[in-house]
Amino acid sequence: MHAKGPRYQQVAASLIDEIKQGRWPVGELLPTELDLCERFGVSRHTAREALRRLRDAGMIERRQGSGTRVAALAPRIAYEQRVSSIEDLLQYGKATKLEFSSIERRAADRTIAQWLDCSLGAATICMHGQRRDRASRALLCVTDVHVVATPDAEQRYGTTPPLALATMLADLNISRLSRVEQSFAAIPMPKSAAGELNTRAGAPALAALRRYFDRSGKLILAAHSVHPGNTFTLSMSLGHDVIARR
Amino acid sequence: MHAKGPRYQQVAASLIDEIKQGRWPVGELLPTELDLCERFGVSRHTAREALRRLRDAGMIERRQGSGTRVAALAPRIAYEQRVSSIEDLLQYGKATKLEFSSIERRAADRTIAQWLDCSLGAATICMHGQRRDRASRALLCVTDVHVVATPDAEQRYGTTPPLALATMLADLNISRLSRVEQSFAAIPMPKSAAGELNTRAGAPALAALRRYFDRSGKLILAAHSVHPGNTFTLSMSLGHDVIARR
DNA sequence: CAGTATAAGTTGTCCGGACATTTTGCCGAG
DNA sequence: CTCGGCAAAATGTCCGGACAACTTATACTG
Known part of the structure; x- marks a missing residue:
């Protein structure tokens, strides 16, 4: 046999x-x-x-x-994306940079409650920012980062935009991160973002929602980005045969 | 130490x-x-x-x-997506089904040449189809599948739509597949697809281009789908530490 | 010189054994 | 009955050895 x-x-x-x-x-x-x-x-x-x-x-x-x-009735088949940083996973090159421009407290509306997996009306912190080309400073997309306003988060995020950015990058450290969920949808460009991005409201825009989870499965934060028309490319390779490999 | x-x-x-x-x-x-x-x-x-x-x-x-x-100066970090079939990778459930409605020969225009990685004007085969809900038969998206018209492909794809679909599913077998490249972009709904999808031309639509490669790195085929407004969700987990694990 | 056989070097497979570490159930002490 | 200790069982670590399979360089032969 x-x-x-x-x-x-x-x-x-x-x-x-x-x-x-x-x-x-x-x-x-x-x-x-x-x-x-x-x-x-x-x-x-x-x-x-x-x-x-x-x-x-x-x-x-x-x-x-x-x-x-x-543990399973069949060998697992895993497509994998090799990355060296979280930026790689999101397909942003090192040529781009995220900056926060404002921080505000918000009671979670229905959308944000769903994103953050919290109850409606819960206190949250929302950081608004822009991702720009590092050299030309051209605006690539606008981003809203949402976290649940725990006392801990309040202290670490609710300060100044640069400090909040540093806090976020620390929280998204490879060693803490365990799972990333990315959703893409085509939406009409919102009026709020149209001004910043210098495009017409209602034009097709690509919205990306990314939710980051730690090793215990707890949600760390949710980031929602709106891109004028950009293309997102994800390249995934099938892992090798772990049974027959030498 | x-x-x-x-x-x-x-x-x-x-x-x-x-x-x-x-x-x-x-x-x-x-x-x-x-x-x-x-x-x-x-x-x-x-x-x-x-x-x-x-x-x-x-x-x-x-x-x-x-x-x-x-082979590398640092341990690899791999985000992986566990799947049991190619449909899983694309986040289509088993509740949907792809059908081809027409097959036509085309000389590659600039776009298709780029997708198929072939020269401009090269002979290609394009299969047009629809993905529907298996139960309600509701139309979910329209898809164009492109292959380079080699004599082999001509014989295996250039027949009837159902046979071409079977050929495609065989070609995208897990054991042949090695890499999948997915690109997402927001585009205005094309006039051609607007009729089929019963939406207004110009409304925001999500276009997904997927390119499939075999173990030798050769492109198998390219599939371009247009969705009215659907959301695509990809969930990826960070692989375990392969050094310290028991 | 070209090509082939040979030998040395390196990793792959497989065996046998020993002890360590962790989990689990049992049994007795309180 | 509850708790602790103890022993049994299972996997993890580590050693030593032997041979197989493969690659590369060398020496030999024509």
Whole structure:
């Protein structure tokens, strides 16, 4: 059946087949390493290598002292975007720069409450700013950054625009960040932004809403940008085969 | 310096430091496994584990018989989107369905030549279609799929709309696909699409251009969709630390 | 000189063993 | 009954060794 390639790949392929066929439901304990050694007639090293591949594929989770449990019935397929900073993720080059021009307190309306995942009327802080080309200072888009006005946020954001920007960049540090949600929509250019962007109100504009979450799943902040007509390009690559790779 | 955690993590951390400091430029050969064993006073197993972590982090590339070379000066940071099908990647649910209504030959104009990465005037095939809700058959967007008209493509696509759709789905198989490039832009609703979508020409519309590449980097096809006002949401998670993870 | 066989060097696979760390259940003390 | 300690079980770390597969350079042959 799985007679090709290294022994650990054969073991891994067998286990994948059995998991796919539902021999162990999600959450169920797999046989222990020693059981697998006996069953497949391999050393513990080989069994562990097979299990490691399944783990890299997201099919199992292992816990020292506890055991190995099924996490998914199929290998995960992950498209990934390699980045070296949050700016890369957003496809802004290093040639652009965000500046805040004003900070205001707002009670969350329906839209903002949905963005910030808070109750209607909750106190929020809204920072309004512009992203400009670093050299020509040409205006690229206008941005509103929203945070829930906790006492902590009040102290760290509710100061001056430059300080609020620094606070935001610190909060969006790679080591804190865990998930980013990006939404794109075509909207008529709002009157408020039309003046700044020197375009006609009602013309097609690209609105991008980005919500940033930390490792615990808590929302850090939401940023809403309006672009005159720009194109956003996201390039994603399919990850490598974690089972068969050398 | 790196006195905490397992030995292989200490070795990995040391090597990462040295690579970051430029001791070995990108492309340079690292010491062999046995050299590292001697230098750090560890077994080959431990040295290999350390190197494996660096490889998972994208910092080195290894080739049997040849050696270990530096691939990057810093660990890669990858945001990933877990998907189980190409439809998931595009955020279309299983509740929608694409249908082709017509196929026509076209000489590439400037726009299409840029999309398909071919010369101006080259022969192309364009399939026009609609994505509908599977249940209500409500029209969600109109799509044009473009391929370069090679003899092979001519035979496989230049037939009937249903066969062309099947061919496209086969070509976009997960196992062939390697990279997807998505661009979003706000455009005025084109007159041609306004009729089909039952909207006013000139109203804000979201145009999505998606280009699909195979493992060799060759473009498979380009798909251009126009949506009345829909929102596209992409959710991406930061990959786990491949160095320190258990 | 061209091409081929050979040898050395390097990483990949696989085995066996030992001890550490973490989790879990059991059992007894209070 | 509750709590703590203890032992069993499971995975994690680390060692040593052996051979296989692959790459590269060398030496040899025609």
